[in-house]
Amino acid sequence: MDNTISKIKPNKKNKVGGRTRSVLTVLSTGFFALLSCLVAMPLVIGFTASMRPGSEMMAQGLHLNLNFKEWMLDNYLYLLSGNEDSCKFFNWFKNSFVLTLISVIGTLVLCYFIAYGLSMYNFKLKNVLFFIVIATMMVPFEILMLPLYQEIIKFGLIDTTLGVVLPGLCGASTIFFFKQYMSSLPKELLDAGRIDGATEYGICLRIMLPITKPAFAAMAILTSMGAWNNLLWPMLIYKDAQKFTLPIGLNTLLTPYGNNYDVLIAGSMFSLIPVFIVFILFQKYFVEGMTAGAVKG
Known part of the structure; x- marks a missing residue:
């Protein structure tokens, strides 16, 4: 009977080890998510800068301007125009x-x-x-x-x-x-x-x-x-x-x-x-x- 009860009781070491692994998983996931954001940040800033006129970029610098009303495709249209002068x-x-x-x-x-x-x-x-x-x-x-x-x-x-x-x-x-x-x-x-x-x-x-x-x-x-x-x-x-x-x-x-x-x-x-x-x-x-x-x- 005692052996049966001991088998039913949960192992505290396994529970502690499982919690530790869960905490480490959350921390590692959060760390790599933050690292991914830091790596992607220059790309996002570069994309937003490409949607703005050059005069504004020279005046205000590079920043995350998410005002979609001010975005335009003029830079890409000029880039892909293929004219001799461009x-x-x-x-x-x-x-x-x-x-x-x-x-x-x-x-x-x-x-x-x-x-x-x-x-x-x-x-x-x-x-x-x-x-x-x-x-x-x-x-x-x-x-x-x-x-x-x-x-x-x-x-x-x-x-x-x-x-x-x-x-x-x-x-x-x-x-x-x-x-x-x-x-x-x-x-x-x-x-x-x-x-x-x-x-x-x-x-x-x-x-x-x-x-x-x-x-x-x-x-x-x-x-x-x-x-x-x-x-x-x-x-x-x-x-x-x-x-x-x-x-x-x-x-x-x-x-x-x-x-x-x-x-x-x-x-x-x-x-x-x-x-x-x-x-x-x-x-x-x-x-x-x-x-x-x-x-x-």
């Missing part, structure tokens, strides 16, 4: 899209093959080569900018898309991420493919490539964001105004004779749309790729 937003957008697409495809393909060789095969100087790759991550781009610019001039690639894309194709961070992801995959897959008669290229493309989809998705998002927002290097390479990308084009709105901050902010808000679309499309694989290898077993 900003050529669609041309800048097209150039950025093409440049980003070439950069993402070239970087992912090349870095995948490099990382595949470093992670799946054993050869002399393998660790030395990987150390060199990692060492390049410690060098700021500003130090490499002048030597790279001189090389581009010698190759005759000034004012070309290839001159912009070529220096960033072998991204050290992308190679490192692919290698770490593929190092967590079982090497028995290679032996199974060889037993089935597959060639080394067949194993690489038909067996290993589909498994690394999460890594491709994660790197596609990060690489596309870097290429889409890149300003300094394309600004050095491109000389023809018709080839300007979106960041360079929006930067031309700031001149010594007048600063169109209202149109600049509207263009910046509009340029966020492709980044959001890419992230939404690859969000599932992005989370899976970033957390791959975190748990072994």
